[in-house]
Amino acid sequence: MPRITVVTDSTASLPADVASARGIRVVPLQVVIGAASYDEGSAEATPAKVAEALRTWTPVSTSRPTPAAVLEAYQAAADAGADSIVSVHLSGEMSGTFESAQLAARDSPVPVLVVDSRQVGFATGVAALEAADVIDAGGTAQEAADAARRRATGATSLFYVDTLEYLRRGGRIGAAAAILGSALSVKPLLRIKDGRIESLEKVRTTSKALARLVDLAVEAAGDRRVSLGVAHLANPDRADALVAAVGQRLADNLEGRPVECAELGAVLGAHVGPGMVAVCVAPLL
Template identity: 50%
Template structure:
């Protein structure tokens, strides 16, 4: 009898609905709280609405899913026939989502492997897709986890933000504190490393920063097969232009995903975000 491994992730993976449906992946939503009103990411609040709330300086916070929410997702997967579950989530450095999943896994009706991917956005999404592909090919939980970890090991994410204020207020910048003293004079480029967002370079203008973002992505992509995601928040034209340039310059480009970042991550980066995720096969 073939094994059935269910893949579960969270909404910060920014996976398109068709990808979720194709592999039967369950995405557990995080919550954005605007003016004290909790809203589920992806269904009750869009990135565009979030950007408008931030522009109006409305109070915005985020919160993890409860262990009960994960428990319900694990029960549903088991009821649908799963005899094992791999639950892959955003970096534990950013959120208590991983911890909530671990608590729920202890009471799940089938074995659950909970993985701290160390990633966010499509950096997490590509890991989830790698795990789902391994499971669809008949692999067990160990195979799915190994595929996700291999993908994570080669994946890079770079970020341009108009200001560090949102990251500073949310306590999400870690070592990027070093940039705050000169934040008004530079346009910071940040990198995801060891599960944290940290400073990479300081560039004097937005145009130079975006050009540098492009160069970093092209260099990391190399010549082999690679997937690239371009994320933005309220910067659609910039994102499309960057994606067009990357499409022309990366010879091994397999998949190019362009889309707004999720509301939860957007709450901590602010409008104007432009990011690239480079994930070699």
């Protein structure tokens, strides 16, 4: 029976115990705070430290893992008995991580299928878990990779930010859009579309923005069975309110599954800034 291992990156935001239990290997991206570089998930690069650095205008940037770092994960999987790998990563439109995985796959001791989720955060995580589910059910590496792509493609990732400034600093939106948003004092709602961040709507108050996020999540779910994830950066109260609201509105779709809620990882947090809240609707296959 072939042994297939799933590899993903730290932006998938899989809890360490979940990744370990499912046999998923996680490659960290790097967070640069001031002049020091740290692995995402380390004690030096927590979401709280990133949020504080952003508030105090300490330079914060991020970088992809090198192909060599990804190759180390592939080698470790092979050494542990894997004879093939499914490698699921955040959108190649927003990070070079997918490219690093492709380059590493060329030198891997076992075959690797690299999947561009064209998503971030929770949606990438559920895609990696979907691949693991297929493998656990006896599926092939190709079937697992295909399922990961379908799960990610079907997901809707929506988020609210207090300001577009952090996205501008990281080059994820244009300076003109950020300046215009600040000048009009609008509260932007954004989404991931075709692997990129796209402006969705603009509202005037935070309360309206959060209410609209809930409405959009309900629209995205329709009558389908879904998993739901809520994320935030330094904003637990808003996140708790969002969990309660979407959980109530989509109780039938969830069929008893909890709304997952966690603080956003340091890498994604560096680009959206404190105050961000997000909801991801991921229909089950």
